[in-house]
Amino acid sequence: MKSLTIGLTQFAAVESPAANLDKAERLVREAAAKGARVICLQEMCSTLYFCRREDPALFAYAESIPGDTTARFASVAKELGVVVVLPLFEKRATGLYHNTAAVLDADGSYLGKYRKMHIPEDPGFHEKFYFAPGDLGYRVWETAFGKIGVLICWDQWYPEAARLTAMQGANVLFYPTAIGWLTEERDTLGPAQHNAWETVQKGHGVANGCYIAASNRVGREGDTLFWGQSFVSDPYGEVVARTPVEDEVAVAVECDLEKLEEFRNIWPFFRDRRIDSYDPVLRRWID
Numbered sequence: 001m002k003s004l005t006i007g008l009t010q011f012a013a014v015e016s017p018a019a020n021l022d023k024a025e026r027l028v029r030e031a032a033a034k035g036a037r038v039i040c041l042q043e044m045c046s047t048l049y050f051c052r053r054e055d056p057a058l059f060a061y062a063e064s065i066p067g068d069t070t071a072r073f074a075s076v077a078k079e080l081g082v083v084v085v086l087p088l089f090e091k092r093a094t095g096l097y098h099n100t101a102a103v104l105d106a107d108g109s110y111l112g113k114y115r116k117m118h119i120p121e122d123p124g125f126h127e128k129f130y131f132a133p134g135d136l137g138y139r140v141w142e143t144a145f146g147k148i149g150v151l152i153c154w155d156q157w158y159p160e161a162a163r164l165t166a167m168q169g170a171n172v173l174f175y176p177t178a179i180g181w182l183t184e185e186r187d188t189l190g191p192a193q194h195n196a197w198e199t200v201q202k203g204h205g206v207a208n209g210c211y212i213a214a215s216n217r218v219g220r221e222g223d224t225l226f227w228g229q230s231f232v233s234d235p236y237g238e239v240v241a242r243t244p245v246e247d248e249v250a251v252a253v254e255c256d257l258e259k260l261e262e263f264r265n266i267w268p269f270f271r272d273r274r275i276d277s278y279d280p281v282l283r284r285w286i287d
Contacts, residue, residue, distance in 0.1 A: 004145055004255045006172060006211075007036025007082075008230045008241075011248040012219025017046040017061065021069065025076055027250040032080040034252035037106070037145045040085040042217040042230075043153050043178040044099065047089060052222045054129045062091035066110050070102045078108030083143045085150055087176040090115070092132075099131045099152055101176055106144035114139050116152040117161060124182055124224050127154070140168035146257065153177045156201050156214070160281070166208035167270070171257055175201060175214040180226035194227055202237040209235045209264040211255045218246055235263040 009027035013020050024045045031039045043049075046069060050058045063069060065088055077084045083106050090100035090113070099116040115134030119127045138161060140149045149170030155161045156175050165173055179197060181190045198214075205212040211234055218228040231242040232253045241253040264270070280286055 001146055002256070002258050004171065004257055005035045005037050005252050006174075006213050006232065006255060007031030007034070007039035007250060007252050008213055008215040008232065008243065009039065009041050009250045010216055010218050010228050010230045010243055011042070012226075013045075013048045013217060013221070015048060020046050021072070023248075025073070027248070028073070028076060028082070028084060029080065030250035031252055032082045034250065035254075036082065036250075036252035038083040038085070038143065038148060038172070038174075039250075040150075040174045040176055040213060040215045041087055042215045043087045043176040044089050045087055045176075049178045049217070049221050049224065049226075051127045051130055052124050052224060054126050058130070059091075059097060062089045062097050065090045065100055065102050065113050070104065070110060073102075074104045074108040074110060077104045077106060081106050081144075083145060083148070085148075085174050085176060087152065089130075097131055098134060099127065100134075101150045101152060101174075103141050103143070103148075103150060105141075111141045111143065112136075112139065114150045114152070116155060118154040118158055120154045124222075138164040138168070140165060140170045146171050148172050148174060150174045150176070153179060156197065156204075159204060159207065162204035162208055166204075166210050170210060171260055172211040172213055172255065173204065173208075175212065177214050177216040177230075178226065179216060180224045183223045183225065186225065190227075194229065198229070198231060198239070202233045202239070205233050205235055206237045207269060209260055209267065209269065211235065211260075213253075218248060235260055 117134040149165035
């Protein structure tokens with residue numbers, strides 16, 4: 001394939017998981033109608049971002065993967081002939097939960113899942129209360145439209161995660177996301193926080209010669225205003241598409257896969273890696 005058209009969706013979640021999934025399906029269909037072949041939904045697309053507080057009752061939102069929701073979107077994927085990256089709250093067992101993305105191929109088959117590896121604990125983002133760290137490693141899937149990798153939100157800040165995924169041949173790194181401003185910080189830190197978020201991901205694309213596709217949510221939930229601005233960047237770090245801050249949208253973005261070949265030949269970062277010198281990166285800190 002010389003090119004791949006990818007789709008990103010973003011929307012404001014509501015209390016009802018059923019309503020969120022209806023909205024997610026509508027936007028998947030909209031992205032497909034615009035020509036998208038691989039479509040990524042936002043992090044935990046069936047729920048509000050409930051990690052703003054610690055409440056054991058919220059474990060009731062979790063579901064099996066595969067399960068009813070993956071079956072529903074597998075049917076949609078098959079009908080439309082598209083690949084769907086479907087992020088959900090996974091119940092592995094009572095007392096054991098993950099922040100997970102299922103990957104559904106264009107024939108409706110379930111290819112597998114990625115469990116979020118890096119779990120944050122910050123004001124308004126109490127994820128360690130809900131999620132066990134992923135234990136499936138960094139994964140790449142050979143879909144009907146080429147190799148893709150999936151990482152989730154907080155994984156965005158870690159170059160090791162991007163590198164290990166890209167080293168398996170991913171042409172696109174998808175980052176389903178739920179990130180926004182805390183109300184009291186927006187005026188003073190808002191632009192800087194958003195710039196850091198977008199810049200670090202663009203850097204992963206440059207360092208690994210791949211496309212980056214981040215799908216965020218929008219809307220206000222409690223004290224958090226999600227900043228939207230889902231985007232796609234190319235291997236040079238150029239943003240080729242960016243959605244608005246507030247709008248619920250589905251976009252389709254054509255990615256030139258031949259550009260990846262050209263880029264990696266001109267800037268052969270994988271060739272020049274000094275793998276004999278990297279052992280210290282496995283330590284927590286170097287004193």
